[in-house]
Amino acid sequence: MQLSARDLMTEDVETVSPDDDVSDVLGRLARADxxxxxxxxxxxxxxGxxxxxxxxxxxETKDRTLWIPIGLPPFMETVTYAVDISWDDFDLGVDLVKNMDKPIKKVMTPDVVTVEPDADLDAILDLLADDERDINRLPVIEDxxxxxVVARQDVIRAIRDRRLAGN
Incomplete structure (x- = not known):
């Protein structure tokens, strides 16, 4: 039996709204797996x-990134992207504040690769292994x-489980 997206997908999907602030989404992402x-x-x-x-x-500034504070001062949480910012980049703070209130629709990727629930494992593997795009998660769309969502790790686990079961 060929596995389908319906067999592999996680149904309880965490999503965000196009109008959610970047700061809110960063905070959620910092706590997500x-x-x-x-x-x-x-x-x-x-x-998107x-x-x-x-x-x-x-x-990002040039080839470096920075600690990204979550919420309003005093910042109690940060997203752990290490950085080395010099005083020459002080104006980055203005960009940081400007971007934190930006809606996600301004930074999301609108061209989303999706699959239908009956997409087979081969089609899913082709999308996840695409050389042009670095896709880790495929939203599953019905009607x-x-x-x-089918994540790359869901596919890897399913292949391993089938191998261990002798199929």
């Missing part, structure tokens, strides 16, 4: 995806709505 969220509208239609890469890119 994964590296991105599907962005869904009020009808659960996927309108936002990843660590999208968010950290907002706070235009998000019903789950």
């Amino acid at each position: 994964f590296n991105g969220f599907p962005v869904v509208d009020e009808d659960d239609h996927v309108v 995806i936002v990843t660590q890469h999208d968010l950290v890119g907002l706070f 235009g709505r998000l019903v789950g």
